[in-house]
Amino acid sequence: MKYDIIFVGGGQASVFGAYEAITKEPSKKILIVDKGRMLRQRVCPKEKTDECVKCPTCAIIYGVSGAGAFSDSKFNMDYRVGGDVHTVTGKQIVNETISYVAGIYKEFGFDETPVGLTYNEKMEEIKRKCIENNVQLVDTPTMHLGTDGSRELYTKIVDVLLEKGVEFSTGADIEDLIVEDNAVKGVVVSKNGEMESYSSDNVVMGVGRSGAKKMMKLCKKHNIAYKAGAIDLGVRVEVPDVVMKDINKNFYEAKMVYYTEKYKDKMRTFCSNPSGFIAVEKHSDDVILANGHAYKNKKSTNTNLALLCTKTFTEPFDQPFEYATAIARMSSMLTSGKILMQSYGDLKAGRRSTEERLSRLNIIPTTEDYVAGDIALACPKRILDNIIEFIEVHDKVTPGFASSDLLLYFPEIKFRSTRVIIDKNMETSIKGLYSVGDSSGYGSGLNIAAVMGILAARNIVG
Numbered sequence: 452m453k454y455d456i457i458f459v460g461g462g463q464a465s466v467f468g469a470y471e472a473i474t475k476e477p478s479k480k481i482l483i484v485d486k487g488r489m490l491r492q493r494v495c496p497k498e499k500t501d502e503c504v505k506c507p508t509c510a511i512i513y514g515v516s517g518a519g520a521f522s523d524s525k526f527n528m529d530y531r532v533g534g535d536v537h538t539v540t541g542k543q544i545v546n547e548t549i550s551y552v553a554g555i556y557k558e559f560g561f562d563e564t565p566v567g568l569t570y571n572e573k574m575e576e577i578k579r580k581c582i583e584n585n586v587q588l589v590d591t592p593t594m595h596l597g598t599d600g601s602r603e604l605y606t607k608i609v610d611v612l613l614e615k616g617v618e619f620s621t622g623a624d625i626e627d628l629i630v631e632d633n634a635v636k637g638v639v640v641s642k643n644g645e646m647e648s649y650s651s652d653n654v655v656m657g658v659g660r661s662g663a664k665k666m667m668k669l670c671k672k673h674n675i676a677y678k679a680g681a682i683d684l685g686v687r688v689e690v691p692d693v694v695m696k697d698i699n700k701n702f703y704e705a706k707m708v709y710y711t712e713k714y715k716d717k718m719r720t721f722c723s724n725p726s727g728f729i730a731v732e733k734h735s736d737d738v739i740l741a742n743g744h745a746y747k748n749k750k751s752t753n754t755n756l757a758l759l760c761t762k763t764f765t766e767p768f769d770q771p772f773e774y775a776t777a778i779a780r781m782s783s784m785l786t787s788g789k790i791l792m793q794s795y796g797d798l799k800a801g802r803r804s805t806e807e808r809l810s811r812l813n814i815i816p817t818t819e820d821y822v823a824g825d826i827a828l829a830c831p832k833r834i835l836d837n838i839i840e841f842i843e844v845h846d847k848v849t850p851g852f853a854s855s856d857l858l859l860y861f862p863e864i865k866f867r868s869t870r871v872i873i874d875k876n877m878e879t880s881i882k883g884l885y886s887v888g889d890s891s892g893y894g895s896g897l898n899i900a901a902v903m904g905i906l907a908a909r910n911i912v913g
């Protein structure tokens with residue numbers, strides 16, 4: 452079967468890419484291939500059993516509409532957040548396309564007013580404290596749909612794609628690319644235990660963080676130009692809402708960047724979820740990662756956010772992905788396949804957390820998918836030192852942050868270690884092969900994934 456465009460991975464980048472292509476050129480024959488299920492069938496058994504039953508293909512991570520389906524859907528309206536594709540395309544086109552995507556959200560009934568557009572006195576005070584403590588506050592306007600709103604939006608978009616004739620092949624794991632004379636000719640997938648191939652002269656690879664390893668494998672096999680990228684490694688912390696009240700109320704999310712005194716490494720806050728919930732990402736039986744989300748209509752009394760260290764390795768080391776995976780495995784070895792959790796008080800006291808010690812705190816964890824233990828047994832010293840330094844600095848901006856009531860869930864990792872070489876149309880060194888979203892190494896958020904998918908689609912449909 453020959454298609455005009457095949458999108459591999461049905462996440463944010465592909466959904467918006469396919470929407471752009473089919474809207475501009477309704478006659479195009481488009482296929483979206485995804486390892487997971489269709490959005491409506493993406494049901495996590497944990498919703499009923501309250502415990503992860505370790506499905507072979509995790510419905511939270513894999514499936515049509517990607518990581519965005521279960522994300523908090525904070526949509527950042529600025530090129531500085533969510534990736535750095537502007538280093539390839541320039542800033543203006545990224546910002547213009549972000550506004551264009553916000554317009555599509557609006558078409559589907561999501562017309563949120565972004566927060567963070569103007570500063571009140573409280574915000575000025577927070578900014579001043581950041582300046583005093585060498586913290587960069589990346590204050591960009593943000594729309595927030597919530598996990599429930601986000602699912603509703605994607606359900607509507609996917610329904611429109613189906614109506615317009617876009618085809619989906621789900622349960623289909625990309626095995627290989629068909630490349631002839633340095634031009635892409637199609638893809639090979641494994642589906643229900645059999646190999647199937649689909650032809651096309653235009654293949655858009657957007658397999659997200661969950662498919663980043665596969666992307667790297669394909670780059671190596673087909674000599675697709677790439678370079679080793681950075682790895683983001685750290686913890687997801689959970690803190691009582693009252694501590695974060697001023698930031699949550701005024702910014703919803705305050706993105707902070709800090710370079711540590713000790714190692715000069717870059718630390719940043721990421722994906723803050725006021726009144727949110729801790730989420731568990733199961734990449735495989737022994738790679739279990741912490742994450743977080745927040746609903747629009749269901750609230751906890753805790754805020755969670757990631758504290759991540761961006762680590763770029765120097766020669767001769769070129770396996771950041773394997774390095775981060777080994778750390779995740781070490782953590783999972785200590786917990787028999789759960790996330791590792793420790794209170795900041797216990798971490799500083801050099802002792803493991805226990806349920807009994809946790810019960811003395813003011814905070815109740817929003818997940819039960821953890822084992823209380825000692826993060827120092829699994830986290831490299833340099834990363835842990837950076838995390839501790841960042842927590843102490845955060846405390847100066849947000850008094851109460853560095854208390855014993857801060858819970859640390861380990862590990863949170865953003866796998867985007869391959870940076871595929873692309874041009875301003877997202878095309879790789881292989882003709883007709885495009886690389887978009889998180890798995891390209893340029894994206895880490897919904898805004899940039901959608902922008903990249905759209906830019907690739909525009910180039911293909913002209």
Ligand SMILES: Cc1cc2nc3c(=O)[nH]c(=O)nc-3n(C[C@H](O)[C@H](O)[C@H](O)COP(=O)(O)OP(=O)(O)OC[C@H]3O[C@@H](n4cnc5c(N)ncnc54)[C@H](O)[C@@H]3O)c2cc1C
Binds near residue numbers: 623625722895898
């Ligand atoms: C819990 C959580 C909360 C988040 N919250 C936010 C937020 O509030 N704001 C924000 O901007 N970003 C957020 N993010 C990040 C955001 O979701 C991603 O940056 C975005 O979804 C990336 O889009 P993508 O299309 O590149 O990849 P994804 O959306 O991850 O989609 C990748 C797709 O590829 C498929 N796939 C993977 N491997 C294969 C394979 N081998 N074969 C075939 N298909 C494959 C997957 O099933 C998936 O559908 C969050 C992420 C998570 C996990």
